[in-house]
Amino acid sequence: MRELSYREAVRDALSQAMRQDDDIFVMGEDIAEMGGSMGVTAGMLDEFGPDRIRNTPISESAIVGAGIGAAMQGMRPVVEVMYEDFLTVSMEQIVNQAAKHRYMSGGQLKVPLTIRTQGGAGWSPGAQHAQQVEAWFVHVPGLKVVFASTPTDVRGLLWSAIYDDNPVIFFEHRTLYGLKEEVPEELEPIPIGQGRVHREGSDVTVVATGRLLHEALKAAEQAKSEGISVEVWDPRTLQPLDVDGLVASVKKTNRVVVAHEAVTRMGFGAEIAAVVGEQAFDWLDAPVERVGAKFVPLPFAPVMEEYVVPHAADVLEAVKRTVARDA
Amino acid sequence: MRELSYREAVRDALSQAMRQDDDIFVMGEDIAEMGGSMGVTAGMLDEFGPDRIRNTPISESAIVGAGIGAAMQGMRPVVEVMYEDFLTVSMEQIVNQAAKHRYMSGGQLKVPLTIRTQGGAGWSPGAQHAQQVEAWFVHVPGLKVVFASTPTDVRGLLWSAIYDDNPVIFFEHRTLYGLKEEVPEELEPIPIGQGRVHREGSDVTVVATGRLLHEALKAAEQAKSEGISVEVWDPRTLQPLDVDGLVASVKKTNRVVVAHEAVTRMGFGAEIAAVVGEQAFDWLDAPVERVGAKFVPLPFAPVMEEYVVPHAADVLEAVKRTVARDA
Amino acid sequence: MAKVEAKRGLSEERLREFLREMLLIRRFEEKVEERFRAGELPGFLHVAIGQEGVAVGVCQAMEDGDVFASTHRAHGHTLARGTHPNAIMAELYGKMEGCSHGYGGSMHLYDVERGNLGANAVVGGGLPAITGAALAFKLRGEPRVAVAFFGDGATNIGTFHESLNLAQLWQVPAVFVLEDNHWAESTPESQHSPIRDLSKRADAFGMKVMKADGQDVEEVHRVAQRALKHARDGKGPIFMHVETERLVGHYIGDPQVYRDKEQLRELQETRDPITLLREKLGVSDEEFDDADREVQELVDASVEFAKAGTDPKPEDALKNVYA
Amino acid sequence: MAKVEAKRGLSEERLREFLREMLLIRRFEEKVEERFRAGELPGFLHVAIGQEGVAVGVCQAMEDGDVFASTHRAHGHTLARGTHPNAIMAELYGKMEGCSHGYGGSMHLYDVERGNLGANAVVGGGLPAITGAALAFKLRGEPRVAVAFFGDGATNIGTFHESLNLAQLWQVPAVFVLEDNHWAESTPESQHSPIRDLSKRADAFGMKVMKADGQDVEEVHRVAQRALKHARDGKGPIFMHVETERLVGHYIGDPQVYRDKEQLRELQETRDPITLLREKLGVSDEEFDDADREVQELVDASVEFAKAGTDPKPEDALKNVYA
Ligand SMILES: Cc1ncc(C[n+]2csc(CCOP(=O)(O)OP(=O)(O)O)c2C)c(N)n1
Ligand SMILES: Cc1ncc(C[n+]2csc(CCOP(=O)(O)OP(=O)(O)O)c2C)c(N)n1
Ligand SMILES: [Mg+2]
Numbered sequence A, B: 001m002r003e004l005s006y007r008e009a010v011r012d013a014l015s016q017a018m019r020q021d022d023d024i025f026v027m028g029e030d031i032a033e034m035g036g037s038m039g040v041t042a043g044m045l046d047e048f049g050p051d052r053i054r055n056t057p058i059s060e061s062a063i064v065g066a067g068i069g070a071a072m073q074g075m076r077p078v079v080e081v082m083y084e085d086f087l088t089v090s091m092e093q094i095v096n097q098a099a100k101h102r103y104m105s106g107g108q109l110k111v112p113l114t115i116r117t118q119g120g121a122g123w124s125p126g127a128q129h130a131q132q133v134e135a136w137f138v139h140v141p142g143l144k145v146v147f148a149s150t151p152t153d154v155r156g157l158l159w160s161a162i163y164d165d166n167p168v169i170f171f172e173h174r175t176l177y178g179l180k181e182e183v184p185e186e187l188e189p190i191p192i193g194q195g196r197v198h199r200e201g202s203d204v205t206v207v208a209t210g211r212l213l214h215e216a217l218k219a220a221e222q223a224k225s226e227g228i229s230v231e232v233w234d235p236r237t238l239q240p241l242d243v244d245g246l247v248a249s250v251k252k253t254n255r256v257v258v259a260h261e262a263v264t265r266m267g268f269g270a271e272i273a274a275v276v277g278e279q280a281f282d283w284l285d286a287p288v289e290r291v292g293a294k295f296v297p298l299p300f301a302p303v304m305e306e307y308v309v310p311h312a313a314d315v316l317e318a319v320k321r322t323v324a325r326d327a
Numbered sequence C, D: 001m002a003k004v005e006a007k008r009g010l011s012e013e014r015l016r017e018f019l020r021e022m023l024l025i026r027r028f029e030e031k032v033e034e035r036f037r038a039g040e041l042p043g044f045l046h047v048a049i050g051q052e053g054v055a056v057g058v059c060q061a062m063e064d065g066d067v068f069a070s071t072h073r074a075h076g077h078t079l080a081r082g083t084h085p086n087a088i089m090a091e092l093y094g095k096m097e098g099c100s101h102g103y104g105g106s107m108h109l110y111d112v113e114r115g116n117l118g119a120n121a122v123v124g125g126g127l128p129a130i131t132g133a134a135l136a137f138k139l140r141g142e143p144r145v146a147v148a149f150f151g152d153g154a155t156n157i158g159t160f161h162e163s164l165n166l167a168q169l170w171q172v173p174a175v176f177v178l179e180d181n182h183w184a185e186s187t188p189e190s191q192h193s194p195i196r197d198l199s200k201r202a203d204a205f206g207m208k209v210m211k212a213d214g215q216d217v218e219e220v221h222r223v224a225q226r227a228l229k230h231a232r233d234g235k236g237p238i239f240m241h242v243e244t245e246r247l248v249g250h251y252i253g254d255p256q257v258y259r260d261k262e263q264l265r266e267l268q269e270t271r272d273p274i275t276l277l278r279e280k281l282g283v284s285d286e287e288f289d290d291a292d293r294e295v296q297e298l299v300d301a302s303v304e305f306a307k308a309g310t311d312p313k314p315e316d317a318l319k320n321v322y323a
């Protein structure tokens, strides 16, 4: 085992993959000398050179699209979109092109493209640098969607995303880059489509992604002291969704809280609630509680930002609300 | 009363609003001489001239953005985005700009912009001209989202959208343009945020939007002959959602089917399922059944397209499934 | 092969082939129009009648291994690059024998084996991937070129500018072929662009421009050869500005209310690339009719082929979403 | 007023005002940097040290009723257009007294009363709305001009091209001010643009170009006046290409590992717009120090003001989403 931060874990997956396969390259804004706005690719320019750690102009449509084109030629580009807010700029290329070339061609093409991006609130990036937009992409057939919440997961999942033959939108959370963890010495790929039980419990299942996974774990610890046994489950990949893992947990606990940082309305939690309803209606003793951001853009003032996005306390409250319901 | 097609109803609302208020103008691709790709603005160039029926280059980002800029100056632009698939091109402007200027400025600005768009399957427009993407925008605080399904509704809602002081994404369905109906002689504005009971019933509530409203009505008629009483409810505005209207219906029928043409996963039906669960859990006798497109891009061959998107038969099946469940 | 000819000009034989190719496209699209009006064809259909010289001139200059992206107006490019009329017609009928196996339709013709990376129904949507394909060729050191077709209307959308910028910045082997027919649907160039010479849009990135008259297939071919060679030799991308004419409506069924009918007729009489080449070569009526009959037979056969084709099963729609 | 001066050149008094304005921006931003390093300021902060001449030159040439959109690097434009330092500093501290009432932050400074339609944290994000605001002025027959600020990096994004095209096509009263500091974050111009003279990007739309040296505030002002007059007179939009220097990092805290420190020092010594104007005017040390003390006091007071400001209540976050 060795210790890696989430940031280092991303870098490690990229570097190991690139050492092994010349067809893998990274492109994005300021990823070369500067190592990316989050420092993820720091040092990689020296090892791999400017062709493979490729600085780009500010052209999110064209760089995603160039990734698509290179991917269709059998390369495995990794495009970094600096903030997930800027996925809006490349939305057309992602939704109409990357996701559909295989289908529209009747299976002639593959688009093994990974789009790495990050975002999230915390210390006030403001309304255009802190959104969480993963839900949009779950609505788009042809895409896979990953949201990694720990160093081990981000390393193993990024590896799998790069080697997946489909376009993968790979979400990282800005506040997690410094998070450290013991990871396996050898990189262990984590299959796309497999959730993870972070903590077993029997009274309620908390489904949580990204930063909220960690808030959920805190909440679970607090709940324990109040005699509530919380199972914490991270889907890790939102598309495809590990429905079996989810349902198994729900059938055990009979109560569900779903927590993410994105706004609640039409967020990924809605899909979880719907799926749980469909697959485990008779097992459900209480409504699925959704924890997410309030329905507002991200405000600047820290006191407002803090209020808007959910924290462990919100998860804990939801947990208590749901266990308080009669079966 | 007079008879108007859905197409004529849109045109009537635009024309009446423009006659009354010089600050209203329409811009979009091929809306002038050609009257728009769906013929909605046919004839309006003659009445209002090229400044107010403004043909644009193919620049969906800039024309939506120009609408934002004119709206911030107090005008009430209506931008036509030819196919809703192309909203992806203007996604950044819609999500980061239109939706957020008011908030980011702390209330100094208003953006009274209407974006009219249309889409939908039927006779094979293919994967890039037939998507239904309304769900994305429901996830974006600051936007209102309308999806009109009848001539009366489209007329009254478009009027309200134009006069709303917020950005409204206004969805029309391509297959409905020819649909005719008696409408009130005088245009009656329909408030944003109010659903509509199209048919009363007691056994199950079908929540349906756009083309599926009509499929739901067909299904309800068939269900009746099988002794099932179906209430059909169209939210009409997806954001804000008429939660009271929805919950009232559910508390009466205790069973819910939600139907839209968009793919089921992460579609608007997920939000309906989640809200119903939250607000009416104890009234619910069966899981919320979701009817939507299968999780694939829209295929070309009519036989496949037909299979992918839902029809009355799918709604009927869902209705039967839900009433077959024990309470 | 192509290179030798470029020096001494094309043989008459080769030009006669071009004539036949253009005629095939013309008759194919006329047939498509006919079958659409007969209610047999679903989807949105755009024909390139009048623009056959661009398709044939460019596609015939491409080499094996080169790739291209087309637009909503894709039949010509696809035929000219060698996809069999049967495969295209079958696609328009939504059959499994179609070049996209019934998943794509007219606006999404693919034939990856022949380098067709797809027609695109989003204006400007295919350009970034052409830059990316060319980047892949460059990174791998392959002597291949990626070609993008697009119209004058597409020069107004952001992806166009971004793609050209990237391509020039990175000096990738790409050729951007502007088919400038002066219309974007019903919108004349004067209503969508403030400048008349759209090649200035390439100057904005310092990209080398080559011009050709699209109604002269020989010229298009000659220029395309130079453009492809330039790109293939690692000298950077080329912006190929081809002036052409859309001698019909934007889509099949377009009443063209927005267009001066007199001018249109004049264009049809004076700027038809098929007539022009025929006259240049002095092809006799008899020879022309022979060729015409031959391609007509091919086209008729393609309809037969398509109609006899296999409908996908409904559940086939669930395939090919993921690799 | 401005017109008369334009003819006879600016009075020394006016230039001294400019000097003071630039100094105010400089000291304000240095203070911001200091307070950020002290851990008092949340958010992402970008200062425009070295670019003060552009902000002052352009904003002082604007008239009441004119509007503008700024970028992530917005303090200078906002101060130069007359927003009080208190309101800006309070915004950076997230206070209700801030010019965006604590909802915006440094990257979203607004002051609609003074025509500031918002700083934008999306590169190129503000340009289309400037075209639209200008369109509104034209449609309503108002003699107002809309101004967009943006950097060299922004000339690579689609909205830039689309916005210029629309503006020129529709001949709206807009001025597009390129603050060309030759860097987009860590990316030098040579890595983001294949051409060195970015004004060619306006040629692509036939838009008239006016150039100015951004380190010479007097020149910027003169050119801006001409540009604004041209637009206001209904003669169409102007592309104002201003060469300038970013004399610091991209963001506060940027170690600039990517930058040659020797060159940077040289630029700081030779191309500081404040030093240049000071020398031109022959301002004595004493006079300069007086002015400096005065603006420093303003800046210090703004920090006091901001710290004494009102924090929003958490629930205030629920306001201002919808009108
Ligand atoms: C992004 C986008 N906007 C609008 C359309 C609708 N549309 C299809 S073709 C077309 C005109 C294209 O003009 P041009 O690029 O000149 O090609 P041409 O049709 O002349 O071959 C338009 C507006 C589209 N397909 N994609
Ligand atoms: C669409 C988008 N992509 C990337 C970024 C991240 N970013 C912020 S500033 C910047 C560089 C901008 O360069 P330039 O336009 O030259 O302005 P300057 O910083 O030099 O003032 C980048 C890439 C962004 N804000 N928006
Ligand atoms: Mg054209």
Ligand SMILES: [Mg+2]
Binding pocket: D151, D152, D153, D179, D180, D181, D182, D183, D184, D185
């Ligand atoms: Mg710059």
